[in-house]
Structure formats: structure tokens, C-alpha cells
Amino acid sequence: MLSEKLTNALSEQINAEYYAAYLYLSMSAIANDLGLKGFANWLFVQAQEEMAHGTHIYEYMIERNAIPILKAIEQPPSSFAGANEIFKAVYVHEQKVTALINTIATLALQESDHACYQFMMWYVNEQVEEEANATDVLDRLHLIGETDGLLLTLDMELAARVFVNPFPAKTAN
Numbered sequence: 001m002l003s004e005k006l007t008n009a010l011s012e013q014i015n016a017e018y019y020a021a022y023l024y025l026s027m028s029a030i031a032n033d034l035g036l037k038g039f040a041n042w043l044f045v046q047a048q049e050e051m052a053h054g055t056h057i058y059e060y061m062i063e064r065n066a067i068p069i070l071k072a073i074e075q076p077p078s079s080f081a082g083a084n085e086i087f088k089a090v091y092v093h094e095q096k097v098t099a100l101i102n103t104i105a106t107l108a109l110q111e112s113d114h115a116c117y118q119f120m121m122w123y124v125n126e127q128v129e130e131e132a133n134a135t136d137v138l139d140r141l142h143l144i145g146e147t148d149g150l151l152l153t154l155d156m157e158l159a160a161r162v163f164v165n166p167f168p169a170k171t172a173n
């Protein structure tokens with residue numbers, strides 16, 4: 001059984017992951033509107049990952065005999081000026097998520113809930129990758145500057161990203 005504090009914190013994290021999905025879906029629609037189909041694809045795949053993260057936490061809470069508290073998901077912004085602004089916002093958001101994840105991991109340790117701490121370690125490591133992905137695209141956008149041809153090359157590269165569920169369904173036995 002999870003403590004009340006961890007139940008609340010993990011419930012908030014489900015909300016944060018689903019908000020991230022909403023945010024990236026909104027960004028994907030904007031990128032699509034800007035003609036950046038590859039950026040749109042990358043963000044759409046990212047939104048799918050965020051939903052998988054949220055669902056995975058939900059399933060973990062059920063496994064621990066807790067009842068997730070599912071609150072309303074905030075409306076994300078519906079306008080960004082361009083790819084640079086979008087990825088700056090992605091990076092800022094991922095930093096916020098990292099802070100939330102670290103807070104939950106610390107709480108789990110304080111409560112000597114080593115199972116929950118171990119569960120959170122996947123997210124701690126994932127956030128290193130999430131922040132690196134955002135800064136990688138931001139760095140390249142910085143190098144590209146105003147060169148449209150290079151922006152389209154990056155767009156084509158981002159078009160290749162495909163969704164791979166990080167938590168494949170458990171096989172029945």
C-alpha cells in the first residue's frame with residue numbers, strides 16, 4: 001500500500017505526464033500548421049510517450065493498492081512563433097518534470113518505500129534522456145539560424161521518429 005503522501009504525489013505526476021501529452025499535441029498541431037511535418041511527427045510521438053508514462057504510473061498505483069486521484073488537465077498554450085520557441089518550451093517543461101520526479105523519489109526514500117524509489121529510478125533516468133533530446137534539437141536549431149534549407153533537413157530527420165512503447169504489455173501466462 002502506498003502512503004497518502006505518495007498517493008497524492010504520484011497522482012499529481014499522472015496529471016503532469018498527461019499535461020505534457022496535451023502540450024506536445026498542441027505543439028505538434030502548430031508545427032504541422034507551420035509546414036514542419038517532421039517536427040510535428042516528433043512532437044506527436046513525444047505526446048504518445050507521455051501518455052505511456054502517465055498510464056504506467058497509474059498501473060503501478062493500482063498494483064500498490066492505491067486509488068489514483070485524477071484531476072482536470074490544464075489547457076496547454078495554443079500558439080508558438082516557430083520551432084525554436086516550441087523547443088525552448090519543451091526543454092523548460094522537461095526541467096519541471098525532472099524536478100517533480102526528483103521530489104517523488106526523495107519522498108519515497110524519506111518514507112523508506114524502496115519499491116517506489118526503485119520504480120521512480122526509471123523516470124529519473126528517463127528525464128536525463130528527455131532533457132538531452134530537447135537540448136539536442138535546440139542546439140541544432142541555434143546552428144541552423146535563419147537557413148531554411150537546413151531547417152528542412154532537420155525536419156526530415158525528425159520525421160523518422162517512431163513511437164516505441166517503453167512499457168510493452170505484460171504477456172499473459
Ligand code: FEO
Nearest residue numbers: 017050053097130
Ligand atoms: Fe514523461 Fe517528458 O516526461
